[in-house]
Amino acid sequence: MKPIIRFPTIDRRVLLSSLAMLPVLSVALRPTSALAQAQRDPLPSWNEGATKSSILDFVARVTTQGGSDFVPVDQRIATFDNDGTLWIEQPMYVQLAFALDRVKTMAPMHPEWKTRQPFAGVLDGDLKAVMASGEKGLVEILAVTHAGMSTAEFEKIVTDWLATARDHRFKRPYTELVYLPMLELLGYLRANGFKTFIASGGGIEFMRPWTERIYGIPPEQVIGSSIKTRFEMRDTIPLLFRLPDINFVDDKAGKPIGINEHIGRRPIAAFGNSDGDLEMLQWTTLGASGPRFGLIVHHTDAEREYAYDRHSHFGKLDLALDAAAVNRWTVVDMKKDWKRIFAFD
Amino acid sequence: MKPIIRFPTIDRRVLLSSLAMLPVLSVALRPTSALAQAQRDPLPSWNEGATKSSILDFVARVTTQGGSDFVPVDQRIATFDNDGTLWIEQPMYVQLAFALDRVKTMAPMHPEWKTRQPFAGVLDGDLKAVMASGEKGLVEILAVTHAGMSTAEFEKIVTDWLATARDHRFKRPYTELVYLPMLELLGYLRANGFKTFIASGGGIEFMRPWTERIYGIPPEQVIGSSIKTRFEMRDTIPLLFRLPDINFVDDKAGKPIGINEHIGRRPIAAFGNSDGDLEMLQWTTLGASGPRFGLIVHHTDAEREYAYDRHSHFGKLDLALDAAAVNRWTVVDMKKDWKRIFAFD
Numbered sequence: 001m002k003p004i005i006r007f008p009t010i011d012r013r014v015l016l017s018s019l020a021m022l023p024v025l026s027v028a029l030r031p032t033s034a035l036a037q038a039q040r041d042p043l044p045s046w047n048e049g050a051t052k053s054s055i056l057d058f059v060a061r062v063t064t065q066g067g068s069d070f071v072p073v074d075q076r077i078a079t080f081d082n083d084g085t086l087w088i089e090q091p092m093y094v095q096l097a098f099a100l101d102r103v104k105t106m107a108p109m110h111p112e113w114k115t116r117q118p119f120a121g122v123l124d125g126d127l128k129a130v131m132a133s134g135e136k137g138l139v140e141i142l143a144v145t146h147a148g149m150s151t152a153e154f155e156k157i158v159t160d161w162l163a164t165a166r167d168h169r170f171k172r173p174y175t176e177l178v179y180l181p182m183l184e185l186l187g188y189l190r191a192n193g194f195k196t197f198i199a200s201g202g203g204i205e206f207m208r209p210w211t212e213r214i215y216g217i218p219p220e221q222v223i224g225s226s227i228k229t230r231f232e233m234r235d236t237i238p239l240l241f242r243l244p245d246i247n248f249v250d251d252k253a254g255k256p257i258g259i260n261e262h263i264g265r266r267p268i269a270a271f272g273n274s275d276g277d278l279e280m281l282q283w284t285t286l287g288a289s290g291p292r293f294g295l296i297v298h299h300t301d302a303e304r305e306y307a308y309d310r311h312s313h314f315g316k317l318d319l320a321l322d323a324a325a326v327n328r329w330t331v332v333d334m335k336k337d338w339k340r341i342f343a344f345d
Numbered sequence: 346m347k348p349i350i351r352f353p354t355i356d357r358r359v360l361l362s363s364l365a366m367l368p369v370l371s372v373a374l375r376p377t378s379a380l381a382q383a384q385r386d387p388l389p390s391w392n393e394g395a396t397k398s399s400i401l402d403f404v405a406r407v408t409t410q411g412g413s414d415f416v417p418v419d420q421r422i423a424t425f426d427n428d429g430t431l432w433i434e435q436p437m438y439v440q441l442a443f444a445l446d447r448v449k450t451m452a453p454m455h456p457e458w459k460t461r462q463p464f465a466g467v468l469d470g471d472l473k474a475v476m477a478s479g480e481k482g483l484v485e486i487l488a489v490t491h492a493g494m495s496t497a498e499f500e501k502i503v504t505d506w507l508a509t510a511r512d513h514r515f516k517r518p519y520t521e522l523v524y525l526p527m528l529e530l531l532g533y534l535r536a537n538g539f540k541t542f543i544a545s546g547g548g549i550e551f552m553r554p555w556t557e558r559i560y561g562i563p564p565e566q567v568i569g570s571s572i573k574t575r576f577e578m579r580d581t582i583p584l585l586f587r588l589p590d591i592n593f594v595d596d597k598a599g600k601p602i603g604i605n606e607h608i609g610r611r612p613i614a615a616f617g618n619s620d621g622d623l624e625m626l627q628w629t630t631l632g633a634s635g636p637r638f639g640l641i642v643h644h645t646d647a648e649r650e651y652a653y654d655r656h657s658h659f660g661k662l663d664l665a666l667d668a669a670a671v672n673r674w675t676v677v678d679m680k681k682d683w684k685r686i687f688a689f690d
């Protein structure tokens with residue numbers, strides 16, 4: 001892994017564009033038996049206070065038979081952003097770290113990269129040069145690292161990478177850098193009849209191989225950005241070949257669109273942490289009859305994790321923070337509201 | 346409804362392109378309690394024979410703990426085509442009947458349609474004139490009938506139509522023209538731990554409002570063709586506006602692509618009835634380790650339903666029938682294998 005470098009002006013849309021998926025060998029916390037948990041405190045890593053109460057109150061209301069806010073089980077749909085909401089997104093999206101590592105791995109087969117941007121910059125650790133190549137350069141990196149193989153091959157590439165890659169600061173596999181309070185929340189919602197989905201700007205095929213093991217969320221409940229694929233019969237063997245063309249960007253106004261396409265009904269609860277989640281929270285909570293819940297994770301803990309919001313290059317939280325106040329969405333103050341952040345804390 | 350008219354040369358791709366969705370007020374058969382059923386004959390509307398045995402054998406093999414063909418529950422994914430596999434598709438796709446009816450309903454607001462094809466043809470019952478307008482004409486019909494409203498509005502339009510529309514031959518709501526043996530099969534698979542999905546060339550938003558009630562398949566397990574949508578905030582009310590642009594055609598090679606996008610893993614069983622299902626059956630059954638099951642419904646009963654295959658304008662079954670023989674997919678001979686076809690028989 002390269003040292004931490006600040007990225008000057010990255011367009012999130014571009015970054016997300018080709019990002020795609022994988023399983024993990026490293027074992028992070030499984031959502032502990034949600035049932036056993038619910039009998040005691042279902043959210044032990046959350047400090048007492050208004051934030052935790054707002055969650056418990058919402059779940060109590062929608063699950064109380066005969067209550068005015070009761071919601072039938074099949075309509076208990078909850079959607080979660082991934083980067084910065086369920087796992088870490090600093091100093092860069094994990095999937096970008098994957099793409100940069102992948103360029104290095106592939107470099108011996110591409111001697112021309114030594115003198116060609118954006119690849120030369122990646123290989124020299126000169127991220128400024130990479131960034132100077134602009135959107136075009138980033139798209140090129142994503143195309144060579146995420147396309148040109150079958151979906152099965154890509155799954156293996158991602159799985160193998162996650163098994164060995166380590167975060168620079170925490171010296172841990174990325175799949176351990178998931179937020180324990182959010183794992184508890186996922187389990188708590190499911191124990192109360194919710195179906196939990198991911199709706200992430202990240203690549204759908206980059207997430208699916210490991211979300212079931214790490215979050216308890218099966219592949220068919222993962223929504224994300226995608227590239228196009230082509231069905232081929234090679235002799236008698238069918239495969240889906242990954243093409244270097246963007247299919248769908250599941251970010252900002254794309255999130256309600258992706259949620260509608262995949263789920264076909266509006267969630268009653270949504271969880272995010274950045275402006276990329278604004279429209280998902282609007283779509284979930286506004287202009288709808290019945291109880292709704294919106295939550296924003298605000299990264300306020302530079303010591304235990306990171307502190308960032310309005311001016312961050314990754315996970316910028318500006319418009320959505322203002323909208324949270326107007327729309328009464330719950331805002332998690334990580335420093336204050338979370339007793340523990342990671343399972344290894 | 347118009348009398349039955351043969352369509353000379355309809356490109357299925359075009360027909361499917363804009364097709365989109367709706368709920369139903371009429372009550373068809375619910376999948377009966379699958380558990381109670383499984384204790385007796387789980388498939389009472391299927392005659393004894395090789396076809397029925399192939400289904401029972403496959404399910405027994407994948408659910409036998411410790412057996413060499415055992416498949417864990419989370420991998421028991423089954424995908425079903427809709428038109429011609431779960432419900433009727435003659436004399437035309439139900440969704441096309443919807444589109445034509447919709448043109449008539451909208452006509453008073455469009456006086457210019459009286460003299461403009463393809464609309465004049467629809468209004469005069471002159472389907473030849475409609476067809477003479479070619480793909481361009483059909484796309485125009487689909488655009489005006491399926492786009493230009495919010496997703497919520499479209500859902501209501503479809504629901505209202507299905508509540509009153511009747512099939513010309515059977516004088517029944519379309520939601521009663523679902524195949525009883527296939528309802529039993531859906532319930533039987535679910536009772537054995539399968540997650541059942543629809544993967545249809547029809548419009549995803551045309552199916553979702555009623556698939557849960559009629560088939561027991563919730564909206565999030567429906568895959569289909571779609572048009573693009575745009576997220577909008579109108580004052581404080583969010584909506585998805587349906588645009589007259591094709592997003593995805595879930596037919597032929599599109600089916601494995603749609604299945605991968607929505608489910609993220611390969612089915613172990615797939616059920617279809619036409620060449621539009623060929624690639625889905627290839628993707629499901631070929632080149633994979635472990636037990637796989639492919640089934641083709643062959644419409645052979647002109648008396649009780651319809652008889653058609655290699656030369657049909659809707660639901661053409663030609664390449665896939667040959668492939669079934671080569672790949673040992675089960676072929677249902679409706680006349681011989683199905684004791685009853687509809688619940689009202």
